[in-house]
Amino acid sequence: MTRLLAAVLVVGAMVPSYASVPEYPCYRPSVAPVIDGDVAGDPAWKNIPAVTGFSILGDGYTMAKQSTAQCCWDDEAFYVAVTCEEPDAPNLHITVVDGGNFWEDDGLEIFVRPGADAQVFQFGVTAGGAKGAYLGFADFTKLQAAAKMGKGFYSIELRLAYALLRATPKVGDVWFGDFCRNIFTTNSGGDRFTCWAPLKTQFNEPANFGAFHLLGPAPDPAEADRISAGLNAPYRDKLAGMIAVAAAKGSEYTAVLDEAARDPKFRTSANDLRLRWDRVTRAGRGTSSASVWDLRRAITDVDALVRESYDLKYAYLIEKLFPE
Numbered sequence: 443m444t445r446l447l448a449a450v451l452v453v454g455a456m457v458p459s460y461a462s463v464p465e466y467p468c469y470r471p472s473v474a475p476v477i478d479g480d481v482a483g484d485p486a487w488k489n490i491p492a493v494t495g496f497s498i499l500g501d502g503y504t505m506a507k508q509s510t511a512q513c514c515w516d517d518e519a520f521y522v523a524v525t526c527e528e529p530d531a532p533n534l535h536i537t538v539v540d541g542g543n544f545w546e547d548d549g550l551e552i553f554v555r556p557g558a559d560a561q562v563f564q565f566g567v568t569a570g571g572a573k574g575a576y577l578g579f580a581d582f583t584k585l586q587a588a589a590k591m592g593k594g595f596y597s598i599e600l601r602l603a604y605a606l607l608r609a610t611p612k613v614g615d616v617w618f619g620d621f622c623r624n625i626f627t628t629n630s631g632g633d634r635f636t637c638w639a640p641l642k643t644q645f646n647e648p649a650n651f652g653a654f655h656l657l658g659p660a661p662d663p664a665e666a667d668r669i670s671a672g673l674n675a676p677y678r679d680k681l682a683g684m685i686a687v688a689a690a691k692g693s694e695y696t697a698v699l700d701e702a703a704r705d706p707k708f709r710t711s712a713n714d715l716r717l718r719w720d721r722v723t724r725a726g727r728g729t730s731s732a733s734v735w736d737l738r739r740a741i742t743d744v745d746a747l748v749r750e751s752y753d754l755k756y757a758y759l760i761e762k763l764f765p766e
Contacts, residue, residue: 466493475601487661489665510525520607524623553620555617568589689727715750
């Protein structure tokens with residue numbers, strides 16, 4: 443039994459297992475989300491499981507700009523919330539307007555298939571809040587969606603009324619779909635096309651969509667966190683392995699950094715780098731208890747840390763060899 447199915451059984455719902463696709467337990471929220479783009483500030487999402495670990499289209503996990511998705515449903519609509527890491531938020535150049543080619547701007551494409559034999563529907567929302575629809579010919583003017591730009595992120599919410607999806611869901615149904623992201627602003631890096639359910643060559647790959655299990659009332663926040671941990675376990679394991687490798691990499695620099703810290707010319711930079719390596723080492727020791735988000739924060743600094751340590755190490759050694 444998977445950890446996801448174990449969590450679902452806790453709330454009394456038996457669902458089938460799909461070994462070939464990722465699964466998501468889609469609960470009924472305690473209150474309907476307010477569609478204003480403010481995911482973190484909306485109590486509706488507090489007890490809805492959150493899934494991260496988006497993949498590069500046709501490849502493994504993306505590391506530069508991750509995303510976190512949630513979805514839920516009630517008697518009126520299917521709701522989606524996605525929070526996107528975006529260190530380039532101030533530099534996003536958003537040009538698309540409602541009804542335009544949403545796939546040409548930074549933003550999201552949401553695919554929903556309300557049943558194994560149903561029509562695939564495609565909706566798009568840009569980081570600037572422009573909305574549209576393509577596959578399924580849904581009326582995008584009836585799509586409720588909003589985006590919010592923050593420091594280092596943007597978040598998007600959608601409300602898909604069932605009239606748009608031409609579906610009437612019930613508890614126990616299994617829908618399919620994917621959360622996909624377009625990244626065109628890459629000042630700080632980033633993979634161009636990423637998605638929750640791993641896809642091979644394009645976003646519209648119904649055979650590889652994830653499964654949304656429509657369940658009853660959402661659990662309490664603590665239980666939702668436990669379910670999220672189960673959903674994110676493979677990605678967390680990947681991050682933990684990267685942290686362990688990074689911590690070992692630090693041994694190539696720490697001795698020289700300690701020596702450079704005694705040189706007035708290099709002291710400040712060397713001490714700063716040494717402290718950052720100490721944080722990576724502590725993270726490596728605590729991977730068994732750290733959350734996926736703690737590990738994610740720890741790993742985001744590693745590439746820059748290695749590069750800066752390399753530069754300082756050889757600048758210091760050259761200074762020793764050829765003093766002025």
